Amino acid sequence: MHTVIIGVIGADVHAVGNKIIEHVLKDYGFNVVNIGVLSSQEDFINAAIETDAEAMLVSSLYGHGEMDCKYMRENCEEAGLDNILLYVGGNIVVGKQNFKDVEQRFKKMGFDRVYPPGSDIEKACEDLLKDLSK
């Protein structure tokens, strides 16, 4: 069973989507470790170390995601999580921006996949299964 960490990063308290993501991932057979809302990068990383997770799905709904996700890849590497998959999704930037640009920026930051507002979680699950089988 693949273990994945999910949570809402930063000073963000959007709890509903977080629960839905947990539900869908479980249906797909993942071992979901949900660290909930108001989670820091450190919370994600500590949880991934103890549970030996293979991926982290970072949610952000309040627009400050870019700031909160800065150096997350570097921090993972610093903590010894060399090959962990990093996904991010939600309203991850301030205002309305061209998603292609946003995607590129987050990929440059080390995220493996980036999802725009209103994405289906099922799509992320399929991607995750594909990436994990590589």
Place this chain on the structure above:
Amino acid sequence: MGTHLLVDFGSTYTKLTAVDLEKETLIGSARAMTTVKTDVIEGFNLALEKLKNAHEMMPEIVQISACSSAAGGLKMAAIGLVEELTAEAAKRACLGAGALVNHVFSHHLSKKEIKILKSADIDIILLAGGTDGGNNECIIHNAKRLKEADLGVPIIVAGNKDAADTIDELFQNTNLEYYIVDNVMPKLKKLNVDDAKHIIRKIFIDKIIEGKGIKKAEQKTGEIIMPTPEAVLVASELLAKGHEEIEGLGELMVIDIGGATTDVHTIGEGTPKRMEVILKGLQEPFAKRTVEGDLGMRYSANALVSLVSPFEFKQYYDTDHNGFNDNFKEHAQKLHDHVDYLPDTSEDEAFDEALARICTDYSVSRHVGSVEVVYTPLGNMYYQTGKDLTDVQYVIGTGGVLINHPDAKGILKEVEQKSNRKLELRPKHSQFLIDKEYIMAAMGLLAQKNPRLALKLLKRHLT
């Protein structure tokens, strides 16, 4: 019916408390110096003689129960993976079992850390790491290091269950004494310390007290059933929860100021009291104990004064005493060198009171949870780490200085909220009780056989 004799082999004194089982009363108590170096029974006999002389009508002794913190108590090292998670869970398991934990290691044990373990005076090692199904590489690495080091102390393995079989094979057919028990953190942030605590107590009873020369006492006293701090925690829990139809006191805190350490015990969930507060970090134990090795009246007086500046020290010093001594570090050194010193001048008394105030304030500050403000687009939210103890109803003081001080409740006032540390979740409006008869540990022992009577006596004698 007769008398149930409760014995506490302490580091300095062997304390006896006699309970009349028929009349359901406290008969009295007596103490004598603990005699670990020669024969521990000598001190016990001396105290018993004193007790019998003072209470000639004492009914025949029909039962004896004993606890011990003699010869340094129970010393443990805790090892985990992430400092805030499994290493912390392992530490809490040790503390809850009444141990002193001077060494906590996280991640992969290094050669340097093994060296520290080798030279440290440790009775048991608790090895944790990984949630069930989580990381097992680290705990296996650490198990290998411990096997190579061959420290000659029992190892309790309480980590990821997936690693249990590998570690079992690793340790089999060696002279290592090891026990594999339930994971102290089976799921992320979920604390599960009962199994580990149980085995710690068992090793303590079977092995540790023997090495410390206390086992001999068992011929006279029957089995020594637990470390003294655990007995205090048991009594606190009983007093909070109640027993059958006898009501308990609800959420409470016990402060035990000793010569070497200050222990704080709290019984209660400590969960957030307001909607906008979100709990962070590892789950807190319902019965929580913390021990401060640098806060104590004698052995630790030195370490204690090094924590505060002269200015801060004065804040704790009763200003009615003009004799405030700027060389307070020298004075602390004197107390450190003469651990059996009892204050005989009013200045020395005021000095002891200041130390007790610092012990209380600092130990509570480290025990209680705290909140941190997060500014979100939906308004202010708060993170809570640790226990919210603002609604604790009773604070109970025990330990020499509080028992003998005329204004012990004044010292206990230090537990309350501080204007300069508003984010600490300290008790706001509690009632103070003092363990005048020094019965907390004894009642923890009595509670193993007769919880009803122990609860009645606690409620009667804590005033």
